[in-house]
Structure formats: C-alpha cells, structure tokens
Amino acid sequence: MPEPYNLIPPSALRPLTRAAGDKVFRQGARTCGLYVVKCGRVHLERVGPDGERFIIYRAGPGMSLAEASVFSDRYHCDAVVAEAGAFVQIDKAAVLSAFADPDFARAYARQAAQQIQAQRQALEIVGIRRAEERVYAGMVADLLESSVVDFASALHLSHEATYRALRKLVNDGRIANPTRGTYHLRP
Amino acid sequence: MPEPYNLIPPSALRPLTRAAGDKVFRQGARTCGLYVVKCGRVHLERVGPDGERFIIYRAGPGMSLAEASVFSDRYHCDAVVAEAGAFVQIDKAAVLSAFADPDFARAYARQAAQQIQAQRQALEIVGIRRAEERVYAGMVADLLESSVVDFASALHLSHEATYRALRKLVNDGRIANPTRGTYHLRP
DNA sequence: CCTGAAATATGATTTGGATCATATGATGCC
DNA sequence: GGCATCATATGATCCAAATCATATTTCAGG
Incomplete structure (x- = not known):
C-alpha cells in the first residue's frame, strides 16, 4: 500500500475482491475514489472509435489506479480485472479532505513526484x-x-x-x- | 507554468537564464528547489558506471523538473541545458510550507495525478x-x-x-x- | 519422487521499422 | 521575389529485433 494512504482514516477504506473479467468501475460511472491493488492485476482500458480496446495502464500488486478520479466526476475509462485479486477502494471525499493535513499532502506529493520521476526514466529507457x-x-x-x-x-x-x-x-x-x-x- | 505554482509566493520564484551546455544543477549538490522551463530545453542526465551519460528526462517549455528534489537533500542527477532558455527556480522550503495550504495541496495533487495518468498511457502506447x-x-x-x-x-x-x-x-x-x-x- | 509449468538460454528465419535518398509544398526572411 | 529551411511525403535498402523452435534447469504441487 502506497504510504500516504496510511494517513487516511480506516473507515474510508473499503476492501473488495473481484474475479477475472469483472469490472472494478466503468467509463462514465460516477467516481467514488481511487484503488490500490493488494493482489491480482487490473487493466485500465479505453474503447476506440471502432470498439477496439486500448489498454492505458496495467496495475499489479502495490500499485494504485484512478488517482485522478479524486478530482473528477466520472471515470474516464474501464477498469477490468485481468487476474482475480483483492483491492482496496479509497473514498474520494476522504482523500480530498485529507489534503487539509499537511503531512498527508507532503507524503502524497513525495510519492507522486517519485513516481513521475520513475515513469519519465522508464519512458526514456524504452x-x-x-x-x-x-x-x-x-x-x-x-x-x-x-x-x-x-x-x-x-x-x-x-x-x-x-x-x-x-x-x-x-x-x-x-x-x-x-x-x-x-x-x-x-x- | 503548471498551475499549482501560482499559489507560491512570488518571492520564492527566482527567474534565471542559461546558455546551451550550462548546468542548472549538478548531481550531489544541495537541493534548493524545483524548476519550471519557460523556454528552451533541459536534459536530466545520470552518469553510468563507465562514465556514459544517460538521459533520464527531457523537459521543454511549460514542463517542470526535479519535483522530487523538494523531498531530498541532494540532486540525484545533472540538469544540462540542451537549448538555451529561461527557467524559474521554485524554492524548496516555500513549496514544502505551501502544503499547509489545502488549495495548493489539491492543485498539486490534481496536476500530479493527471501527469501520472498521461505518462502511463504514453508508456503503454510506446x-x-x-x-x-x-x-x-x-x-x-x-x-x-x-x-x-x-x-x-x-x-x-x-x-x-x-x-x-x-x-x-x-x-x-x-x-x-x-x-x-x-x-x-x-x- | 514425479510431473508439468515457467524461467533460462540460444539458434534459425522473417519482417517491419530505421535509415538513406529524393522530391515537393509551405513558410519565413532579407 | 528569391532563397533557405522545415514539414510533408514516399521509395529502396538494410539490419536488428520479433518470432518460431528447441533444450536445459529450476521449482511448485500432487
């Protein structure tokens, strides 16, 4: 579990398990929050003009997904379970109000900055x-x-x-x- | 300029210009803050075991670099000016204290989440x-x-x-x- | 212990993208 | 207006990575 979310009240965390093929959320659905993968794999997919499915992101154990949903009304893609597993849903409102806590804000920012750096490097290497x-x-x-x-x-x-x-x-x-x-x- | 930094007091922003080949900062130097590129190009580079230079990231106009430096003591790579330009240095301490402002924290997090999403997608496409x-x-x-x-x-x-x-x-x-x-x- | 699956490893063949070449249309500048 | 430069565009060639094939080693599970 990415560290900043340890500062979120446990009541805002909802554990869930899903079988392969299930959807964690659908494009267009109202956002309820972001997710952390405990085990299993989730693909974020978007549907192309001719119905093709484009994978936007593959999340494995320890990885989070849909962080941006905290700041938007609707999910912008589908989250499909590629490999059955356990996930934690983190309530959007709880995250938004947690930003009032500077410790959370800094932990979040540190983690995000580190992730951005790693991704830039990965892109450069690829x-x-x-x-x-x-x-x-x-x-x-x-x-x-x-x-x-x-x-x-x-x-x-x-x-x-x-x-x-x-x-x-x-x-x-x-x-x-x-x-x-x-x-x-x-x- | 990425929006969250509009909430940083102007006194914490130091404009600077550099010629091609100059270094904005060096690996191992004490961190003073992050940078935003106004115009020109900056490469982040790391030196390999045999002295090879690896480009970690290429920042162009509007892009920021070394965000993670806000949370660390030393820069972990060199920032080399690939194309002469103008940059803004944003003081590390000012950013850290700005996280006490929930509006800044949310603006930062939104921007970071959006960037992470875009990068994931870019990596998937590549x-x-x-x-x-x-x-x-x-x-x-x-x-x-x-x-x-x-x-x-x-x-x-x-x-x-x-x-x-x-x-x-x-x-x-x-x-x-x-x-x-x-x-x-x-x- | 045996068996099957996955990781490690390398050879042979194919193919698709890099590279080189070339041409034309646009754009800016003096 | 003329010139240089850059984006657009496409053809030809080459090479390196994908793919296919195969073998050995490791390891988990029954």
Missing part, C-alpha cells in the same frame, strides 16, 4: 532503440529486480532479445553473470 | 510494436496536436514510419486526411 543499450540502461536504472522475463517486459523487449543482450554485455565485460539467472553491473 | 497500431493508438489518445514530427517523436517512431502508418490508416479508412498535414479520427 525510447532507446538498440536492445543492448536499452538493457544496459535498464541495468543502470536497477530495473532487473526479479526475473529476466519481468525485466524484459518493463523494457518492452522480447525476453529472447533481452537474454541475448545480457549475454553480449557479459561477453563485453560490462555486466557480470555470476550464476544462471543473476546479473549485475560490473563495478 | 509499448505497441506495430507502427500502424501505435500510430492509431496515438491518434485515439489525441497525441497528434501540432506536427507529425512531434507526434512521431512522442511515439518513439521515425517520422517516415509515422507518415507511412498514417497513409495506411487513411487508405484503410480508419482516419481522415482532409488536407496535407492534417489527420483526424474517422468516426
């Missing part, structure tokens, strides 16, 4: 064309935390291309591969 | 592999506002690939091209 340089930039940014598969998807690269780039970086001595599946920067 | 679908998603997201060149760079596509994808979408009747250089969704 923009690197060469797989090898992209992977190296990802290593420098410390994006390889769990599996290479997750790392690859964060980089928007196929996992094969990622493995190959890692291999090349190891061969060139730019990163180390002490054991199967573990890589780290060569200092 | 992740679409096929140029045609990426361009179409960009059209749906209304990212083609000024020139096709800017649109292409927002999509992380070459402008040639973007023109070709636009042409194909026009041929397939998915978008309209009433006059040279103007495109819009076909409803």
Whole structure:
C-alpha cells in the first residue's frame, strides 16, 4: 500500500475482491475514489472509435489506479480485472479532505513526484532503440529486480532479445553473470 | 507554468537564464528547489558506471523538473541545458510550507495525478510494436496536436514510419486526411 | 519422487521499422 | 521575389529485433 494512504482514516477504506473479467468501475460511472491493488492485476482500458480496446495502464500488486478520479466526476475509462485479486477502494471525499493535513499532502506529493520521476526514466529507457543499450540502461536504472522475463517486459523487449543482450554485455565485460539467472553491473 | 505554482509566493520564484551546455544543477549538490522551463530545453542526465551519460528526462517549455528534489537533500542527477532558455527556480522550503495550504495541496495533487495518468498511457502506447497500431493508438489518445514530427517523436517512431502508418490508416479508412498535414479520427 | 509449468538460454528465419535518398509544398526572411 | 529551411511525403535498402523452435534447469504441487 502506497504510504500516504496510511494517513487516511480506516473507515474510508473499503476492501473488495473481484474475479477475472469483472469490472472494478466503468467509463462514465460516477467516481467514488481511487484503488490500490493488494493482489491480482487490473487493466485500465479505453474503447476506440471502432470498439477496439486500448489498454492505458496495467496495475499489479502495490500499485494504485484512478488517482485522478479524486478530482473528477466520472471515470474516464474501464477498469477490468485481468487476474482475480483483492483491492482496496479509497473514498474520494476522504482523500480530498485529507489534503487539509499537511503531512498527508507532503507524503502524497513525495510519492507522486517519485513516481513521475520513475515513469519519465522508464519512458526514456524504452525510447532507446538498440536492445543492448536499452538493457544496459535498464541495468543502470536497477530495473532487473526479479526475473529476466519481468525485466524484459518493463523494457518492452522480447525476453529472447533481452537474454541475448545480457549475454553480449557479459561477453563485453560490462555486466557480470555470476550464476544462471543473476546479473549485475560490473563495478 | 503548471498551475499549482501560482499559489507560491512570488518571492520564492527566482527567474534565471542559461546558455546551451550550462548546468542548472549538478548531481550531489544541495537541493534548493524545483524548476519550471519557460523556454528552451533541459536534459536530466545520470552518469553510468563507465562514465556514459544517460538521459533520464527531457523537459521543454511549460514542463517542470526535479519535483522530487523538494523531498531530498541532494540532486540525484545533472540538469544540462540542451537549448538555451529561461527557467524559474521554485524554492524548496516555500513549496514544502505551501502544503499547509489545502488549495495548493489539491492543485498539486490534481496536476500530479493527471501527469501520472498521461505518462502511463504514453508508456503503454510506446509499448505497441506495430507502427500502424501505435500510430492509431496515438491518434485515439489525441497525441497528434501540432506536427507529425512531434507526434512521431512522442511515439518513439521515425517520422517516415509515422507518415507511412498514417497513409495506411487513411487508405484503410480508419482516419481522415482532409488536407496535407492534417489527420483526424474517422468516426 | 514425479510431473508439468515457467524461467533460462540460444539458434534459425522473417519482417517491419530505421535509415538513406529524393522530391515537393509551405513558410519565413532579407 | 528569391532563397533557405522545415514539414510533408514516399521509395529502396538494410539490419536488428520479433518470432518460431528447441533444450536445459529450476521449482511448485500432487
């Protein structure tokens, strides 16, 4: 759970569980608040002119969604459960009034600023064309935390291309591969 | 200028101009505040293990940078002027104390939430592999506002690939091209 | 312990986007 | 008006990453 929301009164938090395919909210519905994913996965989707579904955002455990709904009347997209899980709804009015508490405001702002920074960096990294340089930039940014598969998807690269780039970086001595599946920067 | 900062006392705003190549701040320096770009361009850069320079973020007119510095002691990267311009430094202490004003806090949070949403969407769009679908998603997201060149760079596509994808979408009747250089969704 | 699934790893082939080239229409400026 | 510059536009070529294929290792669950 992102830290600022620890300062929200527990009465404003509503836990809920949903099965895959369920919608947490629909585009056009009145906003009641934002959500935090405990486990499972939620996709935010918008519908295109010809009915195509565009995924706007994929939220996994620990991530929040629809923060902007606190400041608007209606949801602007659908929230579809991609993988069954448990979520917490945080009441919009409670968040709005929590901004009267400077501690909450600062905690919120800190968290938001940090997230914006991370996203900008992610966008910059994804923009690197060469797989090898992209992977190296990802290593420098410390994006390889769990599996290479997750790392690859964060980089928007196929996992094969990622493995190959890692291999090349190891061969060139730019990163180390002490054991199967573990890589780290060569200092 | 992003709206929340209108609520900061003018005494906390320091205008400055810098030539290309100058540094607005350096990694490791004590933080004094965040910056808003009036005109020109600033790159945030981090130095890699072997001295390579990684661009973390490119800020243009109207964009702010180093928001997270308000919450930390030292800058975590260099800010290099890529194109000479005018900037405003917003004092860190003034921002921190402004959070005591709920109006500022809400304006800040609204702006941050909106930015996070836009960035998530941008990342999702850039992740679409096929140029045609990426361009179409960009059209749906209304990212083609000024020139096709800017649109292409927002999509992380070459402008040639973007023109070709636009042409194909026009041929397939998915978008309209009433006059040279103007495109819009076909409803 | 056995089995199936997922991660790791690498080879072969295909393809789509980058790059290079070129042309024309617009725009601004002296 | 003439010139330079930039956006628009499209064709040709090349290359790198996606995709497909396959094998081994690891690991969770029955």
